[in-house]
Amino acid sequence: MLEVKDLHASVAGKDILKGLSLHIKPGEVHAIMGPNGSGKSTLSNVLAGRDGYEITSGEALFNGVSVADMLPEERARAGIFLAFQYPVEIPGVSNMEFLKSSMEAIYTARGQEPLDAVTLLRKAREVCKLVDLDQQFLKRGVNEGFSGGEKKRNEIMQMLLLEPRLALLDETDSGLDIDALQVVAKGVNSLRSPERSIVLVTHYQRLLDYIVPDFVHVLAGGRIIKSGGKELAHELEDKGYSWLEGHDA
Amino acid sequence: MSNQAELDKLVRSEYSAGFTTSVESDTLPPGLNEGVIRFISEKKGEPDWVLEWRLAAYKKWLEMKTPTWAHIHHPPIDFNEVSYYSAPRSMADKPQSLDEVDPELLRTYEKLGIPLHEQEMLAGVAVDAVFDSVSVATTFRSKLKESGVIFCPLSEAVHEYPELIKKYLGSVVPQGDNYYAALNSAVFSDGSFVYIPKGVRCPMELSTYFRINEAKTGQFERTLIIADEGSHVSYLEGCTAPQRDENQLHAAVVELIALPGATIKYSTVQNWYPGDAEGRGGIYNFVTKRGVCHDNAKISWTQVETGSAITWKYPSVILRGDNSIGEFYSVALTRNRQQADTGTKMIHLGKNTKSTIISKGISAGRSENAYRGLVRISPRAENARNFTQCDSLLIGDQCGAHTFPYIESRNPSATLEHEATTSKVSDDQLFLCRQRGIDPEKAVSMIVNGFCKEVFKELPMEFAVEAGKLLEVSLEGSVG
Numbered sequence: 001m002l003e004v005k006d007l008h009a010s011v012a013g014k015d016i017l018k019g020l021s022l023h024i025k026p027g028e029v030h031a032i033m034g035p036n037g038s039g040k041s042t043l044s045n046v047l048a049g050r051d052g053y054e055i056t057s058g059e060a061l062f063n064g065v066s067v068a069d070m071l072p073e074e075r076a077r078a079g080i081f082l083a084f085q086y087p088v089e090i091p092g093v094s095n096m097e098f099l100k101s102s103m104e105a106i107y108t109a110r111g112q113e114p115l116d117a118v119t120l121l122r123k124a125r126e127v128c129k130l131v132d133l134d135q136q137f138l139k140r141g142v143n144e145g146f147s148g149g150e151k152k153r154n155e156i157m158q159m160l161l162l163e164p165r166l167a168l169l170d171e172t173d174s175g176l177d178i179d180a181l182q183v184v185a186k187g188v189n190s191l192r193s194p195e196r197s198i199v200l201v202t203h204y205q206r207l208l209d210y211i212v213p214d215f216v217h218v219l220a221g222g223r224i225i226k227s228g229g230k231e232l233a234h235e236l237e238d239k240g241y242s243w244l245e246g247h248d249a
Numbered sequence: 250m251s252n253q254a255e256l257d258k259l260v261r262s263e264y265s266a267g268f269t270t271s272v273e274s275d276t277l278p279p280g281l282n283e284g285v286i287r288f289i290s291e292k293k294g295e296p297d298w299v300l301e302w303r304l305a306a307y308k309k310w311l312e313m314k315t316p317t318w319a320h321i322h323h324p325p326i327d328f329n330e331v332s333y334y335s336a337p338r339s340m341a342d343k344p345q346s347l348d349e350v351d352p353e354l355l356r357t358y359e360k361l362g363i364p365l366h367e368q369e370m371l372a373g374v375a376v377d378a379v380f381d382s383v384s385v386a387t388t389f390r391s392k393l394k395e396s397g398v399i400f401c402p403l404s405e406a407v408h409e410y411p412e413l414i415k416k417y418l419g420s421v422v423p424q425g426d427n428y429y430a431a432l433n434s435a436v437f438s439d440g441s442f443v444y445i446p447k448g449v450r451c452p453m454e455l456s457t458y459f460r461i462n463e464a465k466t467g468q469f470e471r472t473l474i475i476a477d478e479g480s481h482v483s484y485l486e487g488c489t490a491p492q493r494d495e496n497q498l499h500a501a502v503v504e505l506i507a508l509p510g511a512t513i514k515y516s517t518v519q520n521w522y523p524g525d526a527e528g529r530g531g532i533y534n535f536v537t538k539r540g541v542c543h544d545n546a547k548i549s550w551t552q553v554e555t556g557s558a559i560t561w562k563y564p565s566v567i568l569r570g571d572n573s574i575g576e577f578y579s580v581a582l583t584r585n586r587q588q589a590d591t592g593t594k595m596i597h598l599g600k601n602t603k604s605t606i607i608s609k610g611i612s613a614g615r616s617e618n619a620y621r622g623l624v625r626i627s628p629r630a631e632n633a634r635n636f637t638q639c640d641s642l643l644i645g646d647q648c649g650a651h652t653f654p655y656i657e658s659r660n661p662s663a664t665l666e667h668e669a670t671t672s673k674v675s676d677d678q679l680f681l682c683r684q685r686g687i688d689p690e691k692a693v694s695m696i697v698n699g700f701c702k703e704v705f706k707e708l709p710m711e712f713a714v715e716a717g718k719l720l721e722v723s724l725e726g727s728v729g
Binding site for chain 2: 081089105
């Protein structure tokens with residue numbers, strides 16, 4: 001699904017990722033943890049193609065194709081979904097309108113007929129329910145006046161509707177209370193399937209109590225310094241990141 | 250490719266209404282003098298008092314100076330290089346029905362999406378089609394007449410309803426009101442006249458479609474709408490012009506009279522040729538629009554301005570009567586080198602008068618977009634209220650947005666609110682859209698449409714869709 005090889009990337013001329021490698025197979029859930037400034041968010045933004053995030057060497061292949069050769073919208077249509085750490089507001093554009101445009105673009109690219117308005121609305125209502133968002137949110141402007149937690153749940157709602165092949169969740173747990181965290185986790189878990197891969201970028205182990213990963217990687221100084229199973233997260237929780245910093249050569 | 254590059258790519262768009270109609274025209278040679286005014290008046294077979302009125306306006310105009318206070322820049326206009334009258338030759342014999350109208354003219358309107366044959370028309374919309382200096386056709390007239398509604402070219406109304414014209418022409422925008430209004434009063438050619446009788450709700454939307462075709466020709470139409478007591482009318486105007494390298498002048502006057510209890514809703518979709526990316530050509534649009542509200546009357550202006558090289562217009566409401574209401578909803582989009590200085594004046598004279606101003610300015614490219622608005626509360630306007638909201642949206646970093654609000658309150662019981670915001674189509678918004686698979690072009694137009702939503706919902710439904718599309722087309726050239 002995703003093959004990242006010795007990836008170097010810079011943001012505004014500053015090197016952030018310094019030789020990151022990662023291999024993700026279909027159906028797997030990977031957690032990427034690490035201290036602030038380790039490059040966690042850079043990784044998801046590089047993969048999604050945000051302006052200003054530049055691959056300087058190495059490569060990232062998504063189903064065998066280098067993402068560097070694809071525009072951000074092409075990556076999205078190929079099935080890469082980024083749940084944003086700070087979802088922006090688009091005033092006056094209703095969530096429903098936004099979902100419809102997004103769905104049309106993605107389905108058309110897949111060679112599928114986009115859902116008709118009635119089916120889309122029904123589906124959208126279902127996923128709203130799943131993430132505990134009132135249906136009124138579909139009529140409101142994208143993230144317009146949403147609370148922090150509502151914005152995050154809105155991201156998960158979009159993800160459930162668009163059914164990506166690779167979901168990147170960039171600190172989706174930050175700023176969530178425990179109830180909201182469980183709701184988000186329920187949404188993400190419902191998406192787990194043998195064809196789909198999920199990358200959880202997080203600072204805290206807490207999220208991983210609810211979404212149990214197959215692999216945990218620790219990122220520091222722009223590289224993965226340790227990988228392991230889900231127990232690695234617990235170890236980190238006990239000992240802190242400083243425990244590993246000696247590993248970084 | 251970066252968002253900026255994507256936006257840059259959108260730069261060159263075609264102006265879809267930029268074609269020229271080839272018809273033989275009788276066009277006056279350029280130049281302005283008394284003889285020209287007499288010629289126009291004679292061409293229209295006007296009674297003497299109209300000619301006198303024109304000549305008086307011309308005298309005033311000669312003594313006036315071009316206004317310089319607006320935030321626009323252009324070389325001085327040589328008014329002797331403009332032709333003040335042009336009409337398709339085929340219109341000289343005054344066709345009695347659509348069958349007699351030159352098919353080339355009808356095709357022009359069809360191409361613009363305004364079929365004039367009634368069976369093909371948008372149901373429920375009557376159209377007056379003005380081509381250069383004359384009205385080509387006015388549809389649904391007989392149907393309107395059944396309810397007593399008069400909808401005809403102004404040049405005809407002068408003959409058929411002289412008492413109404415005498416009473417109201419220039420009553421809201423006097424001949425010497427301002428430089429361009431004076432010019433218009435001297436040389437006005439055609440325009441629409443509307444009268445809605447007492448208590449009548451006009452059974453359909455009325456609209457006028459203005460088309461400038463002939464080169465080097467100015468269009469100086471005049472529209473007069475009278476809504477008698479308790480009546481109701483919704484009126485829409487649309488404007489386009491061919492793509493030409495030289496600038497063309499458009500100086501119109503619109504007067505609205507809302508008698509006690511009447512409501513006039515006036516919507517404009519202005520898409521005059523805006524000039525090219527380097528700022529060559531385009532219409533100079535200097536327009537005076539004003540309405541007067543008597544007791545309990547309401548006037549609502551809604552405008553979507555996407556065209557013209559220069560837009561200078563301030564649709565205003567004089568709230569003369571008690572409890573009257575004035576509204577102004579505006580979307581002004583500028584791109585390339587377009588300049589817009591537009592806004593409104595709300596003059597509160599009566600008690601308990603209320604006004605609302607919602608202005609959305611969108612600037613792209615190297616354009617300059619200014620909102621200029623005056624809210625005046627006179628000493629006897631007890632309990633007057635105004636709410637003003639001016640939002641500016643910037644696309645790219647070479648354009649300008651300006652807000653010039655003027656507030657004059659001479660009555661302490663007034664309530665005035667003013668809100669203003671400036672924002673940019675942010676990279677984050679664009680990235681969110683693109684990350685969800687949406688094309689950058691579509692994303693920008695979606696973001697801009699969202700920004701304008703409050704204004705679009707004020708447009709008659711058929712035209713709200715039109716306006717959204719127009720914005721999309723216009724935005725295809727948004728950032729340079």
